[in-house]
Amino acid sequence: MSTSPDGVADAARFAAASLGAEPVFLMARAASIGSAEANRRLADFGLKVRHYSVLSLACGGTAPTQRELSQFLVLDPSQIVAIVDELEHRGAVERQTDPRDRRSKVIVPTKDGHALYGKAKEAVDGATEISMAKLSAAEQRELRRLLQLVAF
Amino acid sequence: MSTSPDGVADAARFAAASLGAEPVFLMARAASIGSAEANRRLADFGLKVRHYSVLSLACGGTAPTQRELSQFLVLDPSQIVAIVDELEHRGAVERQTDPRDRRSKVIVPTKDGHALYGKAKEAVDGATEISMAKLSAAEQRELRRLLQLVAF
C-alpha cells in the first residue's frame, strides 16, 4: 500500500456520501481497519488474525475438527490445513485423530500454544480498544450484541 | 469454496466461544457475510462491491479524484486504475483531467452510469435487508451509527 498515512485522510469529504451510510460498506471498512490494526500487533508474535482465530478456538476447550473450523471461520478446508500446519510446526497446536471418527482431526493446543494465545489475545484486545475508542463502554457492548445478531 | 451450505452450519457450538465475542472477529465475519450477499446480487450487473463503491462515489456529485477514491476505499491507487478502467470501458464513468491540477483525474458518471447505479443500489439495499433481518429498524439505525463512528 503506497497510500498516504492510513486512508483516514480526507474521510470527511466523502463520509457524508450515500455510500458512507450503507452498512455493507461500513462493515467492510470497519473490519478492514480493525483487522489491519490487529494484524499489525499480532506480527510481533508471527501471527495473523486467521492463525489467532484457529488458536483461540483450539484453546476454547471445544476440541474443534478442521471441518468445523472451516465452517465457523468461513475459510476453505485447504486453507485450514495451511494454518494448522504453521501452528503445528511452531508447536502451538497438535492434530489428534478423533477416535469416534478416524477421518476427522481434532485440534488441541499445547502448553506453549496456550501461553502464546494469552499474549496474542492481549494484542488483539489492544487493537479492539483502539478501533472502538470513540464509543462509550455501553456503546461497545451494544455494537458487539448487534454484530453477533448479524454474524450468526 | 467446497464447504458445506454456507458456513452458518454449526455456528451454535462455537458462537459462545471467546472468539465469538471479539469485535475484530465479529466485524470480519459480518462484513464477509454481507459483502458475499451483495456480490452475489451485483453479479447480475457484472459488478462487484468495489466497482459499486467507486460508481456510488462518482454519482455522489463530489467529483472524486482517483487518489481520493484510493484513500476513502482503502485500496491501492493501482487497484483504482483497474476498477475505473472497467467502469470506463463499459461506459459507466469518464476520466476528466482536473483543470486545477492536471495531474489528477476526476471520475464522473455518464448517463448510463447513473442508471446502472440506481439498479445496483437496489441490489445492495436488498443484500443489506437480508443480512440485517434479525434487527429491528431502530437497531439497524443504531448499528449504522456505531459503525460510522468506528469507520471514520
Place this chain on the structure above:
DNA sequence: TATTGTTATACTCTATAACTATA
C-alpha cells in the same frame, strides 16, 4: 523535489478439483 496516475511484477489469498483414508 514531490505527487498523480500508470504499468509491471511479485506476493498473498481464495477457489477448484483430484486423491487417500476412513465411514
Place this chain on the structure above:
DNA sequence: TATAGTTATAGAGTATAACAATA
C-alpha cells in the same frame, strides 16, 4: 457412496517499485 483431510494449481486480490506528466 459419501465425507475429512490433503495436495496441487489456477485465479483473484493486494503490495511494491519504477516511470511519465505535472506541480
